[in-house]
Amino acid sequence: MDHNSASSQKRGPRCPICGRPTQAAYRPFCSKRCADIDLGRWLGGKYAIAVTEDDDEDGLKPDDVVPENGRDVH
Numbered sequence: 001m002d003h004n005s006a007s008s009q010k011r012g013p014r015c016p017i018c019g020r021p022t023q024a025a026y027r028p029f030c031s032k033r034c035a036d037i038d039l040g041r042w043l044g045g046k047y048a049i050a051v052t053e054d055d056d057e058d059g060l061k062p063d064d065v066v067p068e069n070g071r072d073v074h
Helices: 003-009 032-043
Strands: none
Touching: none
């Protein structure tokens, strides 16, 4: 077995930004730079969870309007 294949089998956790081995002080990143890049992506809105606006938490559709007095507004 040559040196390259042995070292590739011993890979530990890798930085999700650049792929280098992680450093304990910045885990899961390899450096402050990569941690800051990730933070910038979060703050810039690049990471988002897709949602559908079918029902609100009260079960109403977004177009449903319920007046406070309970009567129909039409």
